[in-house]
Amino acid sequence: MLKYKIAVASGKGGTGKTTVSVNLFYTLQKILNQKIQLVDCDVEEPNIHLFTKGILESTQDVIIKIPVIDKDKCVYCGDCAAACAYNAILFVKSISHIAVLEDLCHGCGACSYVCNQPDVIIEKNKKLGVVNSFVLPNGGELIEGKIEIGTALAVPVIGKTLKATDENSLRIIDAPPGTSCPVMETIKEADFIILVTEPTPFGLNDLKLMIGTIRKLGRKFGVVINRAGLGDGAIYEYLQNENIELLMEISFDKNLARIYSEGKIIVEEIPEMFEKYTLLFEKIKINLNEADSDC
């Protein structure tokens, strides 16, 4: 039983993270006889469910505690505002003004902790999003995080999504784009990271940012080039100079785009693509076995 956590990330948006995640999942579901979970951590716009067409089995809320300040009992000492690392408490002593800025609050609880007055700060629940679990027609599972509209805090939703996954399964985790906190939360405990990029100046620029971050985290990774044939050769030169493994190339092909836009699974439509993804997994396995032999 393989228990790998394979994250799929990119830096640049729209390079094909979801395509690679979904197609790798369908490939493994065919070649491995074990539990596999597909995890959608792109919580601001999760879209894997459009391809997997599963049945929603359970939903749980993601909640943080935010402060409510009783202005009649408050002594306006300002300790709570000073303790807040996120500037979420507006406080001006001279005009006895205090207010919680809910959008900025991260729910850390520091304000309640430092408040010396009884019953001034009470906490209320704020819903940040949900974690949905789907059972899929091919027997696998999809765990999906989804943030509430108008909420900016993705990290707790991603954390709870990952917690809802099964440690005894092989997990393929679709990360959000970018290189900021939500991406770090998604990939920080991955065994292997597939970086999906495209051979354009934008793709290369964001790939470099992403690789700089991953190297700091000390994670194993390799690169998939999507839309190969587009752009220039700079990305290949970069990978060679940096000694980074090119795991797979997906050609810039109208037929692939058509299959994708119809919500179909490429590896189920094109046998050569199934072979490619099988080979991709073999390469990942070699990388991960190397890690084992190091121990």
Next chain:
Amino acid sequence: MKIAITALEKSKTSKMDPRFGRGAYFAIYDSVTKQFSFHENVAKDAQGGAGPKAAEQIVNLGVNKLLSSDFGPKAKSALDSMGIEMLLYSDEEKTVEQILLENC
């Protein structure tokens, strides 16, 4: 009355800083004492919530009226809640001294 504007530098000849929450300095003119003063914006490098933090500083400095070419939504509601008069104003050519004297 004290009127304020964000400034790029700490001088009367500075141009206005188009940003409020992350503007570099506040230039303030006191119409009673006829004095100018300059203050570094403590919130300019804040990770988040720069607007409301800068609004706190504006109130602490005793400002009544504030000019900026843009107020963010969080800054605007914070300033509103503390009774600061806001004026949308934009001019890249004039000095902050000219702007404050013309609008006080």
